[in-house]
Amino acid sequence: MILTTKRQLPNVNNEKIRQLNSILTSTEDNIRNVQQNFESFKQTTSGVEKFRDNTSRSALQRNKDDRYSIDDSRQSLLSNETEKFKHEISKKTTRKSSSNRGSNDSMISSKHESIVQEIGHSRHGQRLQEIEREILRHREEQQRKLTIIQQEDEDQFSQARATSNKKAYQLSLQNTKGQLDEDEINKNLLTQQSPTTLLNCTKSIRESVSQYTNQLIRNEMVHEKEIQKADELSSLLNRRRRTAEHDQLHLENEYLIKQQTMLSKSTTFNEMLNFKKELEKNERNREEHFDQIQSLVKTCDEKDKLLSRTLFELKEVAENCDTFERQNTKLQYDLTLALEKLEEMTEEAERFAKESLNSQKQLADTEQKREEFHIQAQETNKQWQARVKKFEKDIERYKLDSTQMLEKNEELIKEINTFKSQELNLREQITKLETDLNLAHTNYNQLEEHFTRNENDHRVIRSSQESDIATFKETAYELEKQLSIQRQCLLKTDKEKQNLQHLLQEEINHRNNLDSKLKQSEQDNEKLNASQSQLQQQMIALENERTSLLQKIKELEFERDSLTKEKTQHLSLENDYEEIKRKLEITKVDYTHGMKALQMDYENKIEIFELQLSDETSRVAILQRHEIEYKNEIERLQEKAAKYEDESTRAHCIIEILSREINDKSRLIDELESKINRLTVETTDQRNQILKRESDYQNSLHLIYNEIVYCSECLSNDSNEPFTIVESGTTPRDEIEVWLSKFKAHLTWLKQEIEIRQEQENKIRQDLANALLDCDADRKYFASELAKREVLINELRSSHQIFERETLNNTIEYQQSSLPEDERYPIDDRYRQFQIMIDSVKRELHTAKVQLST
Known part of the structure; x- marks a missing residue:
């Protein structure tokens, strides 16, 4: 981040200018x-x-x-x-x-x-x-x-x-x-x-x-x-x-x-x-x-009157000269005050630069945390993929047993619902993270734009300061060349200018480093976007697998209908499955609102299926064993999901803290910009006043x-x-x-x-x-x-x-x-x-x- 100091010119009142104009007219x-x-x-x-x-x-x-x-x-x-x-x-x-x-x-x-x-x-x-x-x-x-x-x-x-x-x-x-x-x-x-x-x-x-x-x-x-x-x-x-x-x-x-x-x-x-x-x-x-x-x-x-008038006019001229000298002393005092204000502004700029460095460090920390979260999300996706593969293997094993497959299908449906809920939560968290990252990126871009604007403004201010300093030097040399104290002050100001130039060069180098860091962060963001696209592709693959599983479930339902004796039960089950399909399609649109209703429907249906399949006790026992195993696995998955949720909440808190800090720093930047604008307006006004004075003196x-x-x-x-004057051809230097x-x-x-x-x-x-x-x-x-x-x-x-x-x-x-x-x-x-x-x-x-x- 680059900040250039601005020389604050003396606040010369309009009354002084009016006095000078009145003296000149007199x-x-x-x-x-x-x-x-x-x-x-x-x-x-x-x-x-x-x-x-x-x-x-x-x-x-x-x-x-x-x-x-x-x-x-x-x-x-x-x-x-x-x-x-x-x-x-x-x-x-x-x-x-x-x-x-x-x-x-x-x-x-x-x-x-x-x-x-x-x-x-x-x-x-x-x-x-x-x-x-x-x-x-x-x-x-x-x-x-x-x-x-x-x-x-x-x-x-x-x-x-x-x-x-x-x-x-x-x-x-x-x-x-x-x-x-x-x-x-x-x-x-x-x-x-x-x-x-x-x-x-x-x-x-x-x-x-x-x-x-x-x-x-x-x-x-x-x-x-x-x-x-x-x-x-x-x-x-x-x-x-x-x-x-x-x-x-x-x-x-x-x-x-x-x-x-x-x-x-x-x-x-x-x-x-x-x-x-x-x-x-x-x-x-x-x-x-x-x-x-x-x-x-x-x-x-009449001669007496003329002489008295001329004497009075000469006295007025002498008084005007005295007033000019007094005004010159006042202008020197104003110059000293302006130099003091310049020093204060340089100190404020240094403080602002330090704060910007701290904010950059915090941004780097947040980027590291974001990368860690990204790595964790990739690991969880891999684990989910491994589990899905295990489920597929289990489905292949238990194809022969229709009753077992039905129970497994029910369990799978429940797990799929849980997976969907978890996926929805993860998607929400990912969207939140993406929005937070986008906000951080936009804030970072705004900061870059502010910094570029400040650089341009500081360059303009620097040029205006150089011109203003030149004009002040001219006026100081014109009005009081005999004062050695003022020369020392001007030497001090030159040294300060050199120091400021060194500081500006250091800030420029620092800005270049920040630009390189920003480029790296952009590359990281691109990588994150690529990983997000990969995750989306994986989610699409999971949905495709889910559809394939549903198709397999349909096949199993047809096999079960052929095996079972009661066609009515098979028809009711088919109707129930069709309703479940419809409800699943509705859940794709509604997500969170329809999930609870679907869960209640599935529970009721499971009770109906248990009443209908009470005769098949042996199969139920086997299915219960499998259920116990699946429950243990689900508990493990829930524990991992809870851990992931805790980590996501922590990440949200950190992101909120960072957003607050970024907002505070943006406010500080806005305040500094307002101060810089005020200083620019004051410098332009004082510059115009100085130009008017120069024109008045010349006139x-x-x-x-x-x-x-x-x-x-x-x-x-x-x-x-x-009186005669011999006009000779002269160059503009000799005019x-x-x-x-x-x-x-x-x-x-x-x-x-x-x-x-x-x-x-x-x-x-x-x-x-x-x-x-x-x-x-x-x-x-x-x-x-x-x-x-x-x-x-x-x-x-x-x-x-x-x-x-x-x-x-x-x-x-x-x-x-x-x-x-x-x-x-x-x-x-x-x-x-x-x-x-x-x-x-x-x-x-x-x-x-x-x-x-x-």
């Missing part, structure tokens, strides 16, 4: 997020470059134009207004001179000055109102334009964002399709690859991950510095914003005051328009700068490689030095090395691109710093200009006070030089209007001062 999502962040970083860098160009151009134009625009516009406006005002004054003076030639020179001069002042004040008031209205209109128009522009910008931004999202989704779909095609191609390639190349791949990937983590840590440091700078810039921008708003209000108020003062000093409306245009330009430039600064702040915030590696290739392609489209070289080349190129992008960021930051310095210079220039304007405002105030004093003096002189009421009334009206206008101007100046102070 790593894929993280890599995709890094790609998206990198694309957004490119967009921000392009926006910063545009802003740098715009700021440089606007700063140059502003520094050149703004310094001279205000003075030129101011001078041109003043010159135009003074010329117009002088021309109007000359016209008025000519008219007044023609009407008032006869008045005094002092009155003419005073009137001339008062008229000039009234006209100027009236024109100044109208122009100030018009200027204020136009300023309000321009402000409303600017606000409307700004709202419209903002809405248009928002619409354009949303449309651009939607288009970019569509393009991104389309690209992602195309990339996924390409990745699926590449994965199907790479699966076949990776199945042919060796474990050493996969280990090198994993090492290179880990090194690249460590390099990326170091780079991201550096980027974090730089990012923190940038955040600090951005905070400082935001604080400065807020301050500048507040100062700019305050300066804007202050400038507007000062502008109104200056315009009023300049109008009081014969300024014109053209100067106001030009100054308004300059203010609009300055406001536009300021708004553009403010928008650009806000965009820069947004880009900085993750190829996904990482494809995403790195996609990143390099995206970066190469925007970079000055695009792994080529793949690794490509992977390393992609990583080195990405590293160089990151350094170049960092240099570009540093340049952009330097440009921003320069732009901020330019803004500081502009702020200082505007502050100096505002100081100059404040000086001019103070001068205008002093001149206004002097002008008021002169007006008071003139009024006093005018009152002293009393004029007629007709001339005084219009002059008083004009003077009142002038005073009202001056009061309104003072109020406006006061409100402007209050606004400036707030």
Whole structure:
């Protein structure tokens, strides 16, 4: 009997596989997020470059134009207004001179000055109102334009964002399709690859991950510095914003005051328009700068978010690596448990082999006993044949004596009946023995079939175990090559495998011996069948002899009828013999059921014959003597039959015991087969799980490689030095090395691109710093200009006070030089209007001062 041990694989739960799949999907999502962040970083860098160009151009134009625009516009406006005002004054003076030639020179001069002042004040008031209205209109128009522009910008931004999202989704779909095609191609390639190349791949990937983590840590440091700078810039921008708003209000108020003062000093409306245009330009430039600064702040915030996301994703990658290591340790522990279970299974197999040997020994003993019974049956048959021959001789001796022959016939009939009963019993026993032997033979055949099935199953299991062991070795070498303890465990397993192979060879030899023994037992069974056929032939011969005896009995009956005197008695005897013949034929069919009835009939008939043959005393005495002799022989035969029955009962008991043992062992075999089937199912499940894990690892590696290739392609489209790979014709052995070289080349190129992008960021930051310095210079220039304007405002105030004093003096002189009421009334009206206008101007100046102070 052969039993092969089966390696029990570790019971890996489905939850572990789900965790590995979730970790791989999270790593894929993280890599995709890094790609998206990198694309957004490119967009921000392009926006910063545009802003740098715009700021440089606007700063140059502003520094050149703004310094001279205000003075030129101011001078041109003043010159135009003074010329117009002088021309109007000359016209008025000519008219007044023609009407008032006869008045005094002092009155003419005073009137001339008062008229000039009234006209100027009236024109100044109208122009100030018009200027204020136009300023309000321009402000409303600017606000409307700004709202419209903002809405248009928002619409354009949303449309651009939607288009970019569509393009991104389309690209992602195309990339996924390409990745699926590449994965199907790479699966076949990776199945042919060796474990050493996969280990090198994993090492290179880990090194690249460590390099990326170091780079991201550096980027974090730089990012923190940038955040600090951005905070400082935001604080400065807020301050500048507040100062700019305050300066804007202050400038507007000062502008109104200056315009009023300049109008009081014969300024014109053209100067106001030009100054308004300059203010609009300055406001536009300021708004553009403010928008650009806000965009820069947004880009900085987005960069901060991107860096935080990348750091978080790298942390997740590190956690995933830790989880992989933990799972590797768990798998090693499961391997040790599986080896322990293997040892237990080998011990159980050895026990089962010993039990099978014992059962074979018991079968051999039963076969020997069966042979002994067969020999005894042959001896009994020979004895019966000898006795039958003796009976035939006795019949020949006593043919002459009819009466003696009748008695002998009766005795022979009784003996024949006993012989038949004994033959029936023997036949039943032989049939039972045959059925038992057939059952034993069938059980033995079933055991052979089970053993053959077990051999095939064990061969399959052995092949599956070898493949599973190879897969486990690959995973162990891939995941933890550095552990020497695991190598020792693997060496132990190899030694155990060799021992198991030796045991299997021994079991195979033992099975061959058992096959030879089985062949011998089959030959013995054939011999037994031949002996059984011989016994059947002997039984047929005995039946033929019995029929011949019956024929002889008939002849004797005819002779007796001729000898006897009473024909009626002979006829009755013939009828009785015919009935006996019929009953004998019926007994052939019924066997056991009819034997008792026949015996009773024969006893009754014997009594009738004794009553009829009471006259023949002499013959009866002789027959009694013969009966005594035959009885002694029958007793001897009965004793032998009893002995044979005892031996047959013992044989039945032994056969029952053996059948029970065979049934118990068949149950054990069924249990072991069920265990083997369970182990095969578990091994197949674990093998499928291991294959799934290998496929998942390979898919993750190829996904990482494809995403790195996609990143390099995206970066190469925007970079000055695009990434190129020289494809060379390689053999399938060198495909792994080529793949690794490509992977390393992609990583080195990405590293160089990151350094170049960092240099570009540093340049952009330097440009921003320069732009901020330019803004500081502009702020200082505007502050100096505002100081100059404040000086001019103070001068205008002093001149206004002097002008008021002169007006008071003139009024006093005018009152002293009393004029007629007709001339005084219009002059008083004009003077009142002038005073009202001056009061309104003072109020406006006061409100402007209050606004400036707030």
